[in-house]
Amino acid sequence: MAFSHLQTELTRLAHDCLLRKRVVVEDDYDGVIKVDGKHYLNFSSNDYLGHRQNQDILQSYVEGLSRYGAGSGASPLVTGHTQCHQALEDHLANALNREAVLLFSSGFAANQAVCQALLSEGDTVITDKLMHASFIDAAIHSPAQFLRFKHNDIQHAETQFSKASENASGNTLCVSEGVFSMDGDSADVSALQQLCEQHDAWLMLDDAHAFGVIGETGLGSVEAFNLSQDQCPIVMGTFGKAIGTGGAFIAGSQVLIDYLVNKAKHYIYSTAFSAAQAKATLTSIQLMQQGPARRQLHDNIGYFKSLAAVQGLPIIASDSAIQPYLINDPAKALKASDMLKSLGLWVNAIRTPTVPKGQDRLRVTISALHQQQDIESLVDGLVMMRAKLG
Numbered sequence: 046m047a048f049s050h051l052q053t054e055l056t057r058l059a060h061d062c063l064l065r066k067r068v069v070v071e072d073d074y075d076g077v078i079k080v081d082g083k084h085y086l087n088f089s090s091n092d093y094l095g096h097r098q099n100q101d102i103l104q105s106y107v108e109g110l111s112r113y114g115a116g117s118g119a120s121p122l123v124t125g126h127t128q129c130h131q132a133l134e135d136h137l138a139n140a141l142n143r144e145a146v147l148l149f150s151s152g153f154a155a156n157q158a159v160c161q162a163l164l165s166e167g168d169t170v171i172t173d174k175l176m177h178a179s180f181i182d183a184a185i186h187s188p189a190q191f192l193r194f195k196h197n198d199i200q201h202a203e204t205q206f207s208k209a210s211e212n213a214s215g216n217t218l219c220v221s222e223g224v225f226s227m228d229g230d231s232a233d234v235s236a237l238q239q240l241c242e243q244h245d246a247w248l249m250l251d252d253a254h255a256f257g258v259i260g261e262t263g264l265g266s267v268e269a270f271n272l273s274q275d276q277c278p279i280v281m282g283t284f285g286k287a288i289g290t291g292g293a294f295i296a297g298s299q300v301l302i303d304y305l306v307n308k309a310k311h312y313i314y315s316t317a318f319s320a321a322q323a324k325a326t327l328t329s330i331q332l333m334q335q336g337p338a339r340r341q342l343h344d345n346i347g348y349f350k351s352l353a354a355v356q357g358l359p360i361i362a363s364d365s366a367i368q369p370y371l372i373n374d375p376a377k378a379l380k381a382s383d384m385l386k387s388l389g390l391w392v393n394a395i396r397t398p399t400v401p402k403g404q405d406r407l408r409v410t411i412s413a414l415h416q417q418q419d420i421e422s423l424v425d426g427l428v429m430m431r432a433k434l435g
């Protein structure tokens with residue numbers, strides 16, 4: 046029978062406690078979700094600033110919808126690029142001190158586009174081992190030599206740079222996440238930047254979880270590490286997390302952006318996201334830069350960390366909104382997540398292959414929406430779960 050391996054593989058995944066299933070969210074407001082008729086405090090969302098339901102952002106959305114319609118109606122190179130998209134690109138380029146910015150319908154598409162458009166035979170791409178699947182997948186399928194270094198291990202990165210200069214004749218691109226999506230820790234950006242400088246390589250940062258969270262005005266790694274365009278020629282950021290809308294951007298030189306406009310298939314052959322989304326995204330970024338939600342987020346992160354430390358919970362060291370609780374076994378991680386659900390706490394279990402084998406975890410995320418008592422309930426729940434799970 047054709048494609049009979051589909052069912053075989055699903056059966057194997059279920060047997061190994063690795064089958065993924067979706068839930069249907071019936072309501073979602075103010076940090077509380079409703080699933081199967083029950084309400085839960087949500088500690089799994091990437092809406093770190095609580096911007097998804099901010100009234101000013103929603104108002105911008107509504108204005109954009111009434112003026113430009115529900116969708117963009119075309120790819121950006123046809124008629125899908127409106128003055129709302131241009132205003133968003135201009136604002137980002139100016140804020141990040143870059144010559145130009147290009148919008149993508151998702152961070153996944155942006156990462157894939159960089160690999161597809163920039164990497165050729167003879168080039169080398171060097172990434173942190175924990176780099177996001179959207180980049181790794183494209184790097185594997187690119188014609189470039191692909192080297193990875195152990196997570197945040199600069200010595201190993203240096204070894205890979207030496208290998209790159211031995212083997213390759215072309216360009217080298219070194220890529221890391223600014224804040225890692227599953228561990229929540231930060232890259233040693235300054236050390237990576239120096240390595241790139243020594244080896245005449247380009248540095249690219251995927252700031253999906255840093256943009257809106259780190260840096261004096263929330264602009265991410267570029268601001269936190271004061272990186273000029275020469276020091277970090279490619280910055281990728283997403284709007285679906287702290288910014289609360291959707292889509293992504295790449296910031297860099299005018300030549301880079303012009304090149305992507307001409308060569309990046311994920312840009313050229315895809316419908317632009319709506320003008321309304323661009324307008325709402327710009328409002329969200331402006332609000333984010335003003336600061337109150339970011340300050341609240343960091344207060345909440347600090348509060349969670351202090352309570353977790355008192356209880357000796359096995360949280361990976363992180364100053365970001367991502368505070369992973371290590372469990373190291375997929376079946377136990379699922380059980381832990383279910384136990385927390387029974388206490389009204391929603392914390393997703395993250396299993397391999399999203400994280401390395403044996404590093405299964407609860408990916409706790411903190412938001413500016415959480416109240417102190419929500420965080421206290423979470424820590425109480427984690428302590429009870431640990432006692433029951435053993």
Ligand SMILES: Cc1ncc(COP(=O)(O)O)c(C=O)c1O
Nearest residue numbers: 151152153177226251253283285
């Ligand atoms: C580090 C990282 N890069 C890229 C992406 C993809 O972004 P998007 O959700 O906009 O496709 C994600 C999303 O989970 C991510 O965590």
